[in-house]
Amino acid sequence: MGKDIKKVVLGYSGGLDTSVILKWLRNTYDCxxxxxxxxxxxxxxxxxxxxxxxxxxxxxxxxxxxxxxxVRDFVFPMFRANAVYExxxxxxxxxxxPLIAKRMVEIAEKTGADAIAxxxxxxxxxxxxxxLCAYALNPSIRVIAPWREWDLQSRTKLIExxxxxxxxxxxxxxxxxxxxVDANLLHTSSEGKVLEDPAQEAPDYxxxxxxxxxxxxxxxxxxxxxxxxxxxxxxxxxxxxxxxxLEKLNELGGKHGVGRLDLVxxxxxxxxxxxxxxxPGGTILLAAHRGIESITLDRGAAHLKDEIMxxxxxxxxxxxxxxxxxxxxxxxxxxxxxxxTGEVTVKLYKGSVxxxxxxxxxxxxxxxxxxxxxGTGTYDHHDAEGxxxxxxxxxxxxxxxxxxxxA
Numbered sequence: 001m002g003k004d005i006k007k008v009v010l011g012y013s014g015g016l017d018t019s020v021i022l023k024w025l026r027n028t029y030d031c032x033x034x035x036x037x038x039x040x041x042x043x044x045x046x047x048x049x050x051x052x053x054x055x056x057x058x059x060x061x062x063x064x065x066x067x068x069x070x071v072r073d074f075v076f077p078m079f080r081a082n083a084v085y086e087x088x089x090x091x092x093x094x095x096x097x098p099l100i101a102k103r104m105v106e107i108a109e110k111t112g113a114d115a116i117a118x119x120x121x122x123x124x125x126x127x128x129x130x131x132l133c134a135y136a137l138n139p140s141i142r143v144i145a146p147w148r149e150w151d152l153q154s155r156t157k158l159i160e161x162x163x164x165x166x167x168x169x170x171x172x173x174x175x176x177x178x179x180x181v182d183a184n185l186l187h188t189s190s191e192g193k194v195l196e197d198p199a200q201e202a203p204d205y206x207x208x209x210x211x212x213x214x215x216x217x218x219x220x221x222x223x224x225x226x227x228x229x230x231x232x233x234x235x236x237x238x239x240x241x242x243x244x245x246l247e248k249l250n251e252l253g254g255k256h257g258v259g260r261l262d263l264v265x266x267x268x269x270x271x272x273x274x275x276x277x278x279x280p281g282g283t284i285l286l287a288a289h290r291g292i293e294s295i296t297l298d299r300g301a302a303h304l305k306d307e308i309m310x311x312x313x314x315x316x317x318x319x320x321x322x323x324x325x326x327x328x329x330x331x332x333x334x335x336x337x338x339x340x341t342g343e344v345t346v347k348l349y350k351g352s353v354x355x356x357x358x359x360x361x362x363x364x365x366x367x368x369x370x371x372x373x374x375g376t377g378t379y380d381h382h383d384a385e386g387x388x389x390x391x392x393x394x395x396x397x398x399x400x401x402x403x404x405x406x407a
Contacts, residue, residue, distance in 0.1 A: 007032040007113040008144060009104050011130075014049030016169060018119050020158050021146045022056065023165045025117060029144070034060040034111050038100050041067045041185025041243065062107055066099060067185055071242035074099050074321075075186055079285055080230040080340075081305065081333045082293075083313040089263055090279045090286065091316050092187025097126060098321035101133035105141060115142035122148045125268050129319035136322035179206060179276075185246050187259075187279040198264050198274040209250065209278040213257030213351030220349035222356070223252055225288040227344070230337030232285055246281045253280025256348040268318045284346060284353050291344040291355035295363040301336050308332070 008025055012018045012035035025033050035058050037049045046063050053061045074095050085091055104116045116134060120126035122145070131143045152158050162169050182189040190206050204212065226234030233239060235248045253259050259280035264272055293302060308329055315326045342360025346353050369379050401407075 005029050005031050005114045005142065005144075007034060007111065007115075009034045009036055009108045009111065009113045009116045011100060011104060011116070011118045012037050012049060012053065013044070013119075014046075014052045016158060016162065016167075019052060019056075019167050020152070020162055020165075021117065021119055022053075022058075023167055024146055024150060024152075024161070025144065027165075028149075031114075033058060034062065034107060034113055036062045036104055036107050037064070038103060039063070039065045039067060040070050040096055040099070041247070042183040060111055062103075064103065066103065067243040068241060070096065070099055070185060071246050075246065075282075076231045076242060077330060077334070078316060079232075079282070079289055080337050081309055081312045081329070082286060082290055083309055083316060084286070085313045085317045086263075086265055088261055089265060089277065089317075090187065090261075090282045091313060092184065092277065092279055092282065093126070093182050093189050094129065094317045094319075095186065095321075096184045097129035097319065098133045101130050102137060104130075105134055105137045108141060109138070115144050117144040117146065120145065120147065123269065123271070125317070125319070128268055129321075132319040133322055181208070183208075185243060185250070186282050187277055190276040191273060195274055195276060202262060202276045206276050207260065207278060210254045210260055210280050211257050213260070216257040216350045217255065220347045221252065221256060222345060222347050223284070224343055224345045225249075225284070226342075227289070227292045228341050230289065230293075230334075230340040232288070246285070249281030249284045251281075252348060253284050253353075254278075257351040258348055258353055259283035260351065284348070287353040287355055288344040288346055289340075291346070291358045292340055292342050292360060295358050295365045296340045296342065296360050297336060298364065305333065305336055 008029065008031050010018065010022055010025065010033050012022065014037070022033055022035070025031060035049070035053045037046055039046050050061055050063055078091060078095050083091060085094070101116075104118075107113070108116055116130075118127065118130045120130060127145055127148070131145070134141050134143055146152075152161055159169050161167075178194045179190045180192045188209050190202075190208075195202055195206065224236050225232055226237075226239075231242070232245045232249075235245060235252075238248075240248060259278055259282065261277040261279070262274075263277060264274045267273055293305075297305070312326065312329045312333070315321070315323060315329070320326050339360075339362035341362060342358065344355060345357035347356050
């Protein structure tokens with residue numbers, strides 16, 4: 001089975017699942033394994049992954065801090081589009097997969113590996129995302145998906161395999177995990193087990209990044225966010241790197257209970273799933289970005305962006321980050337951001353984000369045009385009469401036919 005595969009790059013966390021996968025790859029393919037662990041701001045102690053890999057004799061171990069690249073090259077471009085999937089989901093898991101796949105492919109090329117392997121299950125979206133991204137970057141790469149090949153389809157079987165192969169099993173892994181968690185600098189995602197009944201409210205202990213809005217401070221907090229060409233660059237006047245910027249917004253949003261979402265979503269593979277998401281910084285960023293766009297984007301440009309956004313968001317959700325259509329849409333979106341520069345003030349209060357002020361040196365807002373007081377004469381009220389008559393012409397024609405036919 002796969003005897004032509006000599007070396008595999010494994011996306012490795014050091015947890016039970018990927019530790020079992022590491023051993024399974026060796027047993028099944030008789031191959032050398034290279035481990036890759038990405039720091040995307042998930043908060044784990046990543047050196048523990050190095051220690052575990054070394055203990056089992058792994059010679060090539062890659063542990064990389066990708067937080068700045070993640071926010072700069074993936075999160076920020078996505079937020080320029082105001083992308084949300086099915087109207088509410090800020091795509092925190094989806095947008096991390098293209099970067100992980102990119103580095104796995106690059107490491108495979110660097111180390112002479114024949115294949116990459118991931119720990120995504122056969123029911124989820126991540127298997128699609130990892131593999132579509134990998135094939136787009138290296139059409140000849142081979143992908144091993146253990147969850148689609150092995151017969152270890154339960155937690156009990158995983159633990160039995162681990163014990164049989166002398167893989168340490170933490171005490172907290174011996175019982176059924178109450179839910180699974182995926183995390184990065186943009187969000188946390190919790191699914192499964194105690195969350196599988198969408199009729200039942202999620203237990204309080206599921207939430208890890210935000211306080212209960214009901215227990216959030218009783219005093220609102222005002223925050224000013226600076227933008228340059230559509231990307232966040234400062235918080236309350238302090239210029240920050242992309243990762244530090246998002247970390248700061250996470251801190252502020254988490255304190256005020258901002259960014260909680262209980263969603264039943266439509267997976268790309270065809271089923272519905274219920275997830276609990278926390279995206280405190282992203283929720284603030286989205287509101288602020290729309291706020292700065294409201295004064296810097298022309299109406300036609302703004303409305304066109306809103307029209308293409310669902311398609312753009314669906315491409316990311318489904319794993320088509322490196323597809324030509326996503327790249328084409330990105331070029332259009334980035335063009336729209338040339339003058340999206342300025343500051344937005346938001347008020348955070350018990351789970352809500354409210355834009356309360358916005359300013360820009362490139363603002364298209366004209367107080368003279370909209371004032372109810374007497375302006376300078378650049379707008380003539382009488383012009384509206386002809387405008388209304390021309391727009392009403394087809395409606396009058398249509399209405400006359402309805403009256404004539406009784407339809």
